[in-house]
Amino acid sequence: QAVVTQEPSLTVSPGGTVTLTCASSTGAVTADHYSYWFQQKPGQAPTTLIYDTIEKHSWTPARFSGSLRGGKAALTLSGAQPEDEAEYHCLLSFGGVVSDSELSYSGDRYVVFGGGTKLTVL
Amino acid sequence: QVPLVQSGAEVKKPGASVKVACKASGYTFTAYYMHWVRQAPGQGLEPMAWTNPHRRDTKVAQKFQGRVTLTTDTSTDTAYMELRGLRPDDTATYFCASGLRGGAYYYAMDVWGQGTTVTVSS
Numbered sequence: 001q002a003v004v005t006q007e008p009s010l011t012v013s014p015g016g017t018v019t020l021t022c023a024s025s026t027g028a029v030t031a032d033h034y035s036y037w038f039q040q041k042p043g044q045a046p047t048t049l050i051y052d053t054i055e056k057h058s059w060t061p062a063r064f065s066g067s068l069r070g071g072k073a074a075l076t077l078s079g080a081q082p083e084d085e086a087e088y089h090c091l092l093s094f095g096g097v098v099s100d101s102e103l104s105y106s107g108d109r110y111v112v113f114g115g116g117t118k119l120t121v122l
Numbered sequence: 123q124v125p126l127v128q129s130g131a132e133v134k135k136p137g138a139s140v141k142v143a144c145k146a147s148g149y150t151f152t153a154y155y156m157h158w159v160r161q162a163p164g165q166g167l168e169p170m171a172w173t174n175p176h177r178r179d180t181k182v183a184q185k186f187q188g189r190v191t192l193t194t195d196t197s198t199d200t201a202y203m204e205l206r207g208l209r210p211d212d213t214a215t216y217f218c219a220s221g222l223r224g225g226a227y228y229y230a231m232d233v234w235g236q237g238t239t240v241t242v243s244s
Contacts, residue, residue, distance in 0.1 A: 034229050038167075045217055045234040046167070057232065089167050093229035103226030109181065111157075111229050113167040 002026045004092050006114035011122055012080040020117045021072040022090030028071035029092060035073035036091040037066060039084075040116075046089060050075060077119075085121045090114040125149060126218055126235035133241045134208050141204040142238045144218035152176050152196055154221040157231050158203045160214040170216075171203065172228060179228065208242045215239050 003025040012018035022035060029035060035053050038046035048057060050066035053073060063079045073090055095109035129143040144156070152175040160168050173180040173192040182190045191204045201218060215237040221230025 034227075036229070036231060038231075045237050046219075047234065048232050051230065051232065091167075091229070091231065096226075096228055098226045098228075103228060109228060110183070111169050111172075113159075113169065116166045 001110060002092070002094055002112050004090065004112045004114040006088075006090055006117045008115070009118045009120070011120045012077065012084075014080055014082060014121055016080050017076065017078045018080060018119065019069070020075045020077075020088055020090075020119070021069065022074070022092065022114050023072045024092055026094070029068060029073045031068070032097050033073065033092040033094070034098070035066065035093075037064075037073075037075045038089045038091070040087045040089060080121050082121050084119065086119060088117045088119055125233045126220060128216075128218060128235040128238045131239040131241070133243065136209055136242060136244055138208050138242075139204060139206040140208060140240050141202055142216050142218075142240070144201045144203070144235050146199045146201070146220065149222070151199060151201065151220055152194060153224045155179075155228050155230055156192075156194075156201050156221075157219045158190075158192070159217045159219055159231070161217070161237075162211070162214040165214075167217075168214075173201070174228070176224075177226070205240075208240075210242050210244075213240065213242045 005023045037050040040046040049060050054066045067074045093111050096105035127145045155174045157172045158170040171182040189206050193202045217237050218235040219231035222232040
């Protein structure tokens with residue numbers, strides 16, 4: 001099973017820009033890993049920021065964006081706010097491909113979380 | 123309106139079972155994938171299992187096979203996760219997380235329940 005790796009901690013200045021990354025032990029992360037990004041504040045449940053690599057939910061602040069960068073999934077925060085201080089988790093999917101709302105796969109399907117990045121706004 | 127509301131905290135003895143409920147509101151949750159994820163104190167997120175009753179697609183992660191059962195009650199729009207043979211290292215917060223897209227998106231975790239704390243102690 002794949003191991004997914006994130007930076008353990010990062011610091012950004014208020015108003016600054018920071019990029020968090022999410023790497024897979026199996027090789028380059030692609031669109032077929034359907035990466036997700038979640039924000040979790042202490043004592044709270046995670047909330048979903050980004051899905052399918054680049055897509056945002058209606059509740060996702062515009063300052064967050066997702067991408068693929070250098071073989072990794074990436075979450076960029078542009079114009080950091082104090083309330084963005086939190087743990088950020090990525091999720092990668094393996095073994096299944098969804099096309100035209102249909103699923104194709106051979107062998108095992110599974111999902112793996114990264115270890116999380118603690119983001120400090122300071 | 124919060125779409126997923128979970129049952130309250132539980133304290134169990136080693137060897138016992140726990141059944142966590144996740145009630146959906148405002149949408150037909152059986153058409154979407156429902157995931158169960160846990161988080162031990164101070165640790166990252168760990169996927170446990172998923173189910174989509176409409177597609178008859180259920181998977182339990184290898185680590186939990188033989189101990190986890192997922193069920194759904196469509197009359198009350200409630201999903202359940204039962205974990206048997208509890209051990210002290212099962213002490214964690216257990217989350218349900220649902221996709222918001224029908225179809226084959228097995229990996230989707232778009233909205234989350236608030237979490238249920240399960241403490242296993244003799």
